[in-house]
Amino acid sequence: MRLSRYFLPVLKETPSEAQIVSHRYMLRAGMIKQASAGIYSWLPMGFKVLRKLENIVHEEQAKAGHIAMLMPTLQSADLWRESGRYDGYGEEMLRMQDRHGRDMLFSPTAEEMFTDVFRSNVTSYKDLPLTLYQIQWKFRDEIRPRFGVMRGREFFMKDGYNFDLTKEDALHAYNRHLVSYLRTYERMGLQAIPMRADSGPIGGDYTHEFLVLADTGESEVFYDSEITDLTFGDREIDFDDKAQCQAVLEEFTSRYARTDETHDEAEFAKVPQDRQRTARGIEVGQIFYFGTQYSDAMGAVVQDGEGNKVPVHMGSHGIGVSRLLGAIIEASHDDKGIIWPEGVTPFHCGIVNLKSGDAEADAACEAIYKSLTALGLEPLYDDRSERAGAKFATMDLIGLPWRITVGPRGLKNGVVELTSRRTGESEELPPETAIERIAQIYGKVSG
Amino acid sequence: MRLSRYFLPVLKETPSEAQIVSHRYMLRAGMIKQASAGIYSWLPMGFKVLRKLENIVHEEQAKAGHIAMLMPTLQSADLWRESGRYDGYGEEMLRMQDRHGRDMLFSPTAEEMFTDVFRSNVTSYKDLPLTLYQIQWKFRDEIRPRFGVMRGREFFMKDGYNFDLTKEDALHAYNRHLVSYLRTYERMGLQAIPMRADSGPIGGDYTHEFLVLADTGESEVFYDSEITDLTFGDREIDFDDKAQCQAVLEEFTSRYARTDETHDEAEFAKVPQDRQRTARGIEVGQIFYFGTQYSDAMGAVVQDGEGNKVPVHMGSHGIGVSRLLGAIIEASHDDKGIIWPEGVTPFHCGIVNLKSGDAEADAACEAIYKSLTALGLEPLYDDRSERAGAKFATMDLIGLPWRITVGPRGLKNGVVELTSRRTGESEELPPETAIERIAQIYGKVSG
Numbered sequence: 059m060r061l062s063r064y065f066l067p068v069l070k071e072t073p074s075e076a077q078i079v080s081h082r083y084m085l086r087a088g089m090i091k092q093a094s095a096g097i098y099s100w101l102p103m104g105f106k107v108l109r110k111l112e113n114i115v116h117e118e119q120a121k122a123g124h125i126a127m128l129m130p131t132l133q134s135a136d137l138w139r140e141s142g143r144y145d146g147y148g149e150e151m152l153r154m155q156d157r158h159g160r161d162m163l164f165s166p167t168a169e170e171m172f173t174d175v176f177r178s179n180v181t182s183y184k185d186l187p188l189t190l191y192q193i194q195w196k197f198r199d200e201i202r203p204r205f206g207v208m209r210g211r212e213f214f215m216k217d218g219y220n221f222d223l224t225k226e227d228a229l230h231a232y233n234r235h236l237v238s239y240l241r242t243y244e245r246m247g248l249q250a251i252p253m254r255a256d257s258g259p260i261g262g263d264y265t266h267e268f269l270v271l272a273d274t275g276e277s278e279v280f281y282d283s284e285i286t287d288l289t290f291g292d293r294e295i296d297f298d299d300k301a302q303c304q305a306v307l308e309e310f311t312s313r314y315a316r317t318d319e320t321h322d323e324a325e326f327a328k329v330p331q332d333r334q335r336t337a338r339g340i341e342v343g344q345i346f347y348f349g350t351q352y353s354d355a356m357g358a359v360v361q362d363g364e365g366n367k368v369p370v371h372m373g374s375h376g377i378g379v380s381r382l383l384g385a386i387i388e389a390s391h392d393d394k395g396i397i398w399p400e401g402v403t404p405f406h407c408g409i410v411n412l413k414s415g416d417a418e419a420d421a422a423c424e425a426i427y428k429s430l431t432a433l434g435l436e437p438l439y440d441d442r443s444e445r446a447g448a449k450f451a452t453m454d455l456i457g458l459p460w461r462i463t464v465g466p467r468g469l470k471n472g473v474v475e476l477t478s479r480r481t482g483e484s485e486e487l488p489p490e491t492a493i494e495r496i497a498q499i500y501g502k503v504s505g
Numbered sequence: 506m507r508l509s510r511y512f513l514p515v516l517k518e519t520p521s522e523a524q525i526v527s528h529r530y531m532l533r534a535g536m537i538k539q540a541s542a543g544i545y546s547w548l549p550m551g552f553k554v555l556r557k558l559e560n561i562v563h564e565e566q567a568k569a570g571h572i573a574m575l576m577p578t579l580q581s582a583d584l585w586r587e588s589g590r591y592d593g594y595g596e597e598m599l600r601m602q603d604r605h606g607r608d609m610l611f612s613p614t615a616e617e618m619f620t621d622v623f624r625s626n627v628t629s630y631k632d633l634p635l636t637l638y639q640i641q642w643k644f645r646d647e648i649r650p651r652f653g654v655m656r657g658r659e660f661f662m663k664d665g666y667n668f669d670l671t672k673e674d675a676l677h678a679y680n681r682h683l684v685s686y687l688r689t690y691e692r693m694g695l696q697a698i699p700m701r702a703d704s705g706p707i708g709g710d711y712t713h714e715f716l717v718l719a720d721t722g723e724s725e726v727f728y729d730s731e732i733t734d735l736t737f738g739d740r741e742i743d744f745d746d747k748a749q750c751q752a753v754l755e756e757f758t759s760r761y762a763r764t765d766e767t768h769d770e771a772e773f774a775k776v777p778q779d780r781q782r783t784a785r786g787i788e789v790g791q792i793f794y795f796g797t798q799y800s801d802a803m804g805a806v807v808q809d810g811e812g813n814k815v816p817v818h819m820g821s822h823g824i825g826v827s828r829l830l831g832a833i834i835e836a837s838h839d840d841k842g843i844i845w846p847e848g849v850t851p852f853h854c855g856i857v858n859l860k861s862g863d864a865e866a867d868a869a870c871e872a873i874y875k876s877l878t879a880l881g882l883e884p885l886y887d888d889r890s891e892r893a894g895a896k897f898a899t900m901d902l903i904g905l906p907w908r909i910t911v912g913p914r915g916l917k918n919g920v921v922e923l924t925s926r927r928t929g930e931s932e933e934l935p936p937e938t939a940i941e942r943i944a945q946i947y948g949k950v951s952g
Contacts, residue, residue, distance in 0.1 A: 093581065097577045100575040127548050130546060211579075
């Protein structure tokens with residue numbers, strides 16, 4: 059993309075309404091614009107990252123054998139009356155009536171809808187296990203929305219639901235979700251720690267939240283420092299293998315890690331003192347086994363091997379996709395702006411032309427732009443006739459992980475500058491070598 | 506995808522509520538399920554096609570230089586009061602109040618939102634031309650929703666808005682949209698004819714609807730038969746080249762083609778009689794230049810080259826993405842089911858195992874499945890232990906364009922059967938040759 063043809067409305071001043079760094083940078087980098095309280099328009103660069111996150115979630119869910127579908131945002135109140143949640147949900151549920159006076163609502167979550175799709179179509183244990191999910195806009199009418207996309211009212215969320223014959227199978231689905239979530243967050247450049255969560259009014263022992271450590275996190279967290287040494291890495295996993303998934307669960311959840319909601323001082327004291335850590339964390343996902351609560355209430359039963367009708371065991375599993383943008387920025391920035399992890403960056407590399415209008419510099423930039431594009435990469439080429447300082451400030455603010463700087467002086471020596479946004483380190487290299495380096499970083503085969 | 510692990514709830518009976526073939530087949534093939542009147546859940550195979558259509562639209566918009574972003578579904582009433590449309594829109598607009606009693610609505614279209622984003626960020630003619638678009642869920646509270654996704658209440662739509670300094674530039678944007686839409690529909694296997702449309706209460710001469718010919722179309726259409734010989738094909742186009750885009754517009758709109766709304770008997774009579782056609786058509790898109798209507802009302806002005814503040818010339822351009830599923834099926838089916846065009850098929854090829862459980866047949870299917878997957882294709886392998894007739898009926902109903910049938914008898918002679926869904930013709934081929942054929946059809950390099 060050539061910046062002169064893009065729509066990147068960067069702000070020079072820091073918006074006064076933004077209290078946390080991710081909100082400030084998302085506004086300043088022209089990623090979002092508030093439409094009304096807690097509701098945002100996703101400007102082109104914000105939408106681009108949102109779409110990348112969505113695609114990563116889809117890819118990792120597919121690997122785990124989970125099946126994507128899509129529910130409408132607007133739902134009839136009837137299903138929610140059946141589950142008993144319509145009256146109980148409170149003011150966070152946005153309710154309305156259509157022109158015929160029928161009660162409707164904007165979906166804040168979708169247990170009822172998925173359970174209904176299931177019970178309408180599945181009657182035999184032979185069709186299990188089954189995990190269906192969607193990534194869809196939800197609405198919760200927060201009384202005091204704040205922190206930009208971190209606590210908005212309209213938000214983009216992945217919510218998945220497993221349907222299994224037995225508790226044991228459902229717990230395997232639980233583990234499968236844990237594994238797939240670990241992979242998902244790592245691909246996004248995040249370390250998200252599964253922490254034992256509070257199951258709330260629903261009850262049940264099986265629920266973990268995934269927390270990203272960041273100073274601005276809404277939760278206080280307590281953990282054994284060994285946990286931050288764990289990484290999923292590129293190990294192969296067979297999602298059908300119960301023992302393998304269970305082993306991952308144990309590896310990632312056996313050490314102490316809890317939020318203030320479930321914190322237990324006595325348990326925490328057993329962690330060797332030099333490994334006890336407290337910090338703040340941002341919740342970016344949650345997995346939950348809740349048994350037959352909804353299948354009982356809504357009659358989601360299947361015939362088992364003996365011909366008995368039994369309610370299915372269910373769980374629900376969520377990732378806050380729009381919230382993740384905020385979490386990634388909270389976890390990865392400096393005082394100049396965002397620092398995107400390579401897996402989610404809106405553009406793979408910036409190209410800064412130090413002297414737009416100079417024939418040689420223009421030609422060199424153009425050639426680099428075309429080479430990177432031909433490799434299947436998306437560079438953002440700052441071809442505007444701005445001064446160099448302004449171009450660098452914009453690149454630092456929007457946080458592309460790599461920048462190639464092209465100027466007449468370097469070109470005389472046959473070199474351009476390759477700069478890492480994270481370390482700030484620069485190297486002078488022939489253009490071809492810089493391109494090759496970028497190609498390697500993103501796993502593309504160059505020339 | 507192995508069918509035994511997929512969620513494809515095929516119905517044996519024809520649902521009585523479905524009056525047109527696309528609605529019937531989408532229900533029977535397990536693509537959608539009605540959630541409430543005019544509101545559908547997109548089951549996995551329906552969602553898969555919807556996502557493919559969405560991606561095609563994104564790709565073609567990017568080629569035309571248009572920039573994707575995303576507006577919230579819920580909007581404050583204030584902007585609509587500013588444009589004067591809040592009170593005028595009538596009962597099709599779904600209105601609600603949030604917990605603080607603020608008037609909100611579910612976006613039926615987004616002229617106001619895009620104009621607001623534009624005026625908040627763009628002040629100079631130097632930032633033009635600019636075309637922004639989104640693909641987002643919309644809601645219109647149709648009094649009598651019907652025909653499945655063809656006239657639903659919640660629908661998925663691409664809506665784009667151009668902002669230009671002059672009428673001439675805006676008409677180039679209009680032409681660019683026409684060209685990109687022709688390409689988009691052709692990639693989806695559709696012939697969509699641009700027809701002069703009625704500009705409605707807004708007025709203005711420049712608007713075309715795109716209509717797909719189908720017996721169940723809601724509009725009567727009148728056209729010169731020469732028009733159906735036109736195809737865009739794979740010609741290269743430079744979207745910045747005004748003359749080139751204008752030439753395409755003239756080529757595709759100079760012959761008579763109108764809906765009943767704009768039909769003119771006297772003009773139609775000038776078409777040679779043997780080329781006069783009447784038929785029915787489904788509207789799948791519309792382009793529209795409306796000048797400065799919204800920019801005047803909402804103060805969307807830029808400084809021109811002389812320092813004068815002038816309102817921008819705008820247009821809006823839409824593609825009904827969810828409706829397209831219905832239109833494609835209306836245009837491409839037979840009495841056994843859907844016939845997907847290759848460009849939008851949910852799976853590239855079906856594999857039918859005539860004797861699941863037979864070691865040789867299982868191994869051959871598995872090998873074909875793996876080869877196709879390795880080529881980057883998505884086969885749907887019917888690995889269930891159903892009888893052959895039921896498997897064929899399912900494959901015909903869901904309409905994958907190609908089917909490979911594997912059975913013990915053929916394997917003894919070293920062949921499988923490759924069948925075209927469209928022609929019904931079958932060929933016996935060695936498995937490698939069948940795979941190669943499929944690879945060629947989808948432009949993949951085999952072995």
